Amino acid sequence: MAEEKRSRKTGGDRVAVICTALRRAIIERALSPGDRLPEDSLGERFGVSRTIARSALGQLAAEGLVDLRRNRIAVVAVPSFEDARDIFDIRVDLERQVVRHLAGKLTEAQVKQLKAIVEAEHQARHGAEGISIRLATEFHVRLAEMTGKPVLIRYVTEICYRAGLSLAVFSRPHSSECAVNEHLELIEAIRTGPADKACALMDDHLEAVASRALLQSSGARSRDLMDILAPYTE
Amino acid sequence: MAEEKRSRKTGGDRVAVICTALRRAIIERALSPGDRLPEDSLGERFGVSRTIARSALGQLAAEGLVDLRRNRIAVVAVPSFEDARDIFDIRVDLERQVVRHLAGKLTEAQVKQLKAIVEAEHQARHGAEGISIRLATEFHVRLAEMTGKPVLIRYVTEICYRAGLSLAVFSRPHSSECAVNEHLELIEAIRTGPADKACALMDDHLEAVASRALLQSSGARSRDLMDILAPYTE
DNA sequence: GCAAGAAGAAGTGTGTACAATCGGTGTATG
DNA sequence: CATACACCGATTGTACACACTTCTTCTTGC
Numbered sequence: 001m002a003e004e005k006r007s008r009k010t011g012g013d014r015v016a017v018i019c020t021a022l023r024r025a026i027i028e029r030a031l032s033p034g035d036r037l038p039e040d041s042l043g044e045r046f047g048v049s050r051t052i053a054r055s056a057l058g059q060l061a062a063e064g065l066v067d068l069r070r071n072r073i074a075v076v077a078v079p080s081f082e083d084a085r086d087i088f089d090i091r092v093d094l095e096r097q098v099v100r101h102l103a104g105k106l107t108e109a110q111v112k113q114l115k116a117i118v119e120a121e122h123q124a125r126h127g128a129e130g131i132s133i134r135l136a137t138e139f140h141v142r143l144a145e146m147t148g149k150p151v152l153i154r155y156v157t158e159i160c161y162r163a164g165l166s167l168a169v170f171s172r173p174h175s176s177e178c179a180v181n182e183h184l185e186l187i188e189a190i191r192t193g194p195a196d197k198a199c200a201l202m203d204d205h206l207e208a209v210a211s212r213a214l215l216q217s218s219g220a221r222s223r224d225l226m227d228i229l230a231p232y233t234e
Numbered sequence: 235m236a237e238e239k240r241s242r243k244t245g246g247d248r249v250a251v252i253c254t255a256l257r258r259a260i261i262e263r264a265l266s267p268g269d270r271l272p273e274d275s276l277g278e279r280f281g282v283s284r285t286i287a288r289s290a291l292g293q294l295a296a297e298g299l300v301d302l303r304r305n306r307i308a309v310v311a312v313p314s315f316e317d318a319r320d321i322f323d324i325r326v327d328l329e330r331q332v333v334r335h336l337a338g339k340l341t342e343a344q345v346k347q348l349k350a351i352v353e354a355e356h357q358a359r360h361g362a363e364g365i366s367i368r369l370a371t372e373f374h375v376r377l378a379e380m381t382g383k384p385v386l387i388r389y390v391t392e393i394c395y396r397a398g399l400s401l402a403v404f405s406r407p408h409s410s411e412c413a414v415n416e417h418l419e420l421i422e423a424i425r426t427g428p429a430d431k432a433c434a435l436m437d438d439h440l441e442a443v444a445s446r447a448l449l450q451s452s453g454a455r456s457r458d459l460m461d462i463l464a465p466y467t468e
Numbered sequence: 469g470c471a472a473g474a475a476g477a478a479g480t481g482t483g484t485a486c487a488a489t490c491g492g493t494g495t496a497t498g
Numbered sequence: 499c500a501t502a503c504a505c506c507g508a509t510t511g512t513a514c515a516c517a518c519t520t521c522t523t524c525t526t527g528c
Contacts, residue, residue, distance in 0.1 A: 049483045049484075051482055054511095058292055072509085073510080074510095087385055089331060090385065090386065094327070096327075149320045150316075151317050152320050152323075152324065282512080285513065285514085286511090305520060306479085
């Protein structure tokens with residue numbers, strides 16, 4: 001009923017409510033890339049006018065989760081292969097920064113919180129695919145939040161969601177995105193280890209996630225025809 | 235007159251027009267952190283309704299340039315010291331990625347384009363402070379654009395603008411933000427040199443920009459008392 | 469003289485109306 | 499039979515109206 005009152009009286013930023021719902025629907029793959037999001041339907045579904053729905057779409061577009069073209073129905077963004085690769089490259093940098101800030105500084109409470117998420121991941125392993133993906137994302141987001149740095153949190157969160165969306169496009173079904181034990185190892189490394197080691201582990205983890213989805217990091221090979229052919233020009 | 239027609243007929247995304255104008259006003263310091271941006275005035279100034287102005291403010295808020303609090307007049311964002319530090323940390327990572335992608339691959343046309351900007355910077359050196367800051371920012375943005383990677387471009391652009399805003403808060407007046415010769419060296423290093431060397435130079439450059447503004451990068455030293463004292467505990 | 473409160477002004481939050489535009493369908497035409 | 503075109507429904511773009519909140523200022527009581 002507090003819900004009731006809040007949703008009727010103050011409304012407490014109803015745009016944010018829609019954004020959160022859509023983000024979650026996207027990351028859980030209830031919404032797929034390319035799916036249409038007409039303002040009317042959205043507004044009707046959430047009990048608000050088109051104004052609010054439109055504003056939410058604008059925000060999600062700014063986050064790269066929604067494609068907004070003039071006079072056209074908004075759609076869930078469809079990252080290109082290049083986009084996906086770039087997103088993962090940036091993600092590696094950002095999450096490395098998270099790990100660097102956190103290495104050796106996790107409190108017991110924080111470790112417990114992270115382990116709880118991993119536990120939930122473990123339990124969701126054989127349930128709906130979407131839940132497990134959401135939890136995996138949540139793990140990374142929570143990690144970022146523990147830095148207490150608002151700017152970093154914002155970018156990591158955004159890039160994680162975009163990465164999830166990219167995986168929805170390019171990873172084949174039934175490939176478990178984030179092995180839970182990798183997350184467990186990560187917790188241990190961050191809790192105990194030196195920053196370098198923890199960073200390396202995060203690199204490996206994200207690399208593994210990307211390659212499971214058939215992406216190969218652009219950092220590894222240069223993908224430039226001239227470079228590739230260089231050894232053969234002799 | 236093409237302008238006239240476009241602005242009246244198709245309107246060609248008038249939200250974007252306002253965003254661009256405000257971004258520029260902010261980066262040139264015509265608008266200072268904390269300055270009020272009432273929707274009415276904005277709409278009147280640009281000849282649009284409050285709807286459009288509001289939408290523009292929403293977008294800029296998503297970019298971190300505007301602070302939007304419920305029922306309150308929007309203001310140009312006022313980054314905290316911690317925000318500023320985080321922004322620069324992230325900026326370093328992102329721009330390093332730009333350099334890595336560009337090292338040894340700049341075309342003659344691109345080099346020329348970059349040098350033109352630096353030349354403009356040089357000429358603006360003794361003019362209005364705002365112009366010179368805008369050009370310095372433009373240099374970095376253009377560099378990012380040359381990667382042709384939309385995602386990277388978007389983040390670098392955003393972070394550069396936010397960095398400029400941070401400098402508006404924390405750097406004292408009359409400290410030339412980006413020495414033009416540093417930009418020239420950067421061009422040379424990227425054009426000729428190996429990626430590592432160019433990256434290092436970009437690091438130095440951004441470090442210099444930050445420290446000129448009395449920020450010390452958090453990456454360089456760990457800022458943790460226990461770590462600092464470690465060598466002395468023998 | 470000063471603090472507390474009330475009233476008006478200023479500004480935002482949201483729904484709605486209407487114009488402009490897009491997408492699809494059916495029809496005419498070569 | 500394929501293509502071009504015109505029409506209509508669906509959907510977005512934008513302005514505006516009205517309710518509500520916040521800010522300002524003036525007044526009132528102590």
